[in-house]
Amino acid sequence: MGNILNGKEVAEALKQKLKVEVDELRKKGVVPTLSIVIVGDRADSAAYIKGAVKRCGEIGIECNVTELPQDLSQNEFIEVIHRQNADKKIHGIMIMRPLPSQISEDVVKYEISPAKDVDCFNPINVSKVMSGEEGGFAPCTPSAVMEILHHYGIDPKGKKTVIVGRSMVVGRPLAMMLLKENATITICHTRTINLAEETSRAEILIAAAGKIKMIKKDMVKEGAVVIDVGINFDENGRMCGDVDFDEVSPAAGMITPVPGGVGAVTSTVLAKHVIEACKMQS
Numbered sequence: 522m523g524n525i526l527n528g529k530e531v532a533e534a535l536k537q538k539l540k541v542e543v544d545e546l547r548k549k550g551v552v553p554t555l556s557i558v559i560v561g562d563r564a565d566s567a568a569y570i571k572g573a574v575k576r577c578g579e580i581g582i583e584c585n586v587t588e589l590p591q592d593l594s595q596n597e598f599i600e601v602i603h604r605q606n607a608d609k610k611i612h613g614i615m616i617m618r619p620l621p622s623q624i625s626e627d628v629v630k631y632e633i634s635p636a637k638d639v640d641c642f643n644p645i646n647v648s649k650v651m652s653g654e655e656g657g658f659a660p661c662t663p664s665a666v667m668e669i670l671h672h673y674g675i676d677p678k679g680k681k682t683v684i685v686g687r688s689m690v691v692g693r694p695l696a697m698m699l700l701k702e703n704a705t706i707t708i709c710h711t712r713t714i715n716l717a718e719e720t721s722r723a724e725i726l727i728a729a730a731g732k733i734k735m736i737k738k739d740m741v742k743e744g745a746v747v748i749d750v751g752i753n754f755d756e757n758g759r760m761c762g763d764v765d766f767d768e769v770s771p772a773a774g775m776i777t778p779v780p781g782g783v784g785a786v787t788s789t790v791l792a793k794h795v796i797e798a799c800k801m802q803s
């Protein structure tokens with residue numbers, strides 16, 4: 522049975538560190554503040570917002586949610602973002618994605634101030650992740666994967682690391698973050714030939730394809746570290762990952778559950794980015 526990589530334990534340890542930093546800032550009269558912007562009312566975004574508001578509250582970060590109507594125009598949306606960019610009381614802004622179709626992400630991603638872009642929407646922050654440059658923000662979910670690896674002392678240096686999925690939110694930035702720690706990376710995707718052959722070579726296997734329970738035991742090397750970034754819901758509405766946990770965990774050396782794995786750390790990483798942004802702006 523694979524040792525469980527417990528996201529709640531990682532989040533709790535990180536939260537304690539962040540609370541100390543916020544107390545220091547509050548003593549100086551600075552209250553780190555996050556603005557979450559949601560257009561429409563997608564269930565997965567609402568779930569995440571609920572977790573983020575709770576987490577920020579526990580740490581002492583002010584968290585405001587701007588709820589905008591599903592049919593908001595692109596120009597009206599840009600106006601809201603510009604107002605929040607200019608608001609000195611707001612240190613971090615997270616725009617929940619995906620946005621409704623009338624608001625083009627490829628247009629509005631340039632409108633959020635890079636200094637407040639705590640979830641890496643603006644290409645300036647994306648390019649910093651690509652080049653490994655400090656001082657920007659990587660997306661929170663891949664950052665949560667790195668927090669889990671660091672917490673459990675799993676050093677990616679030289680390790681055969683396979684990422685399944687090449688999204689701009691997880692797969693690609695995560696590959697760059699692992700490369701920065703000298704992992705040997707393979708990125709698999711829908712056009713990969715013989716996926717099982719590739720994934721079975723991984724010492725660290727990361728599932729970020731958005732396909733429910735797609736990783737089966739014949740795709741996992743005995744003793745591998747398995748990180749499941751998936752957030753799916755099964756026929757009973759239960760949250761589960763991209764890994765078939767029951768099948769895979771006996772063979773895995775270590776494995777993250779869903780829920781209670783990467784997703785449980787994401788909102789705490791968001792809080793960490795808000796504090797970093799606050800310090801850079803104070």
Ligand SMILES: Nc1nc(=O)c2c([nH]1)NC[C@@H]1CN(c3ccc(C(=O)N[C@@H](CCC(=O)O)C(=O)O)cc3)C=[N+]21
Nearest residue numbers: 565566568569572616617618640780781782784785787
């Ligand atoms: N700009 C942007 N960034 C996001 O990170 C983002 C987004 N948009 N849009 C929606 C998705 C969805 N998402 C979730 C993350 C964790 C849980 C979640 O429930 N996590 C916990 C369960 C609840 C908890 O313990 O906090 C877990 O997996 O254990 C849900 C949803 C982030 N998203």
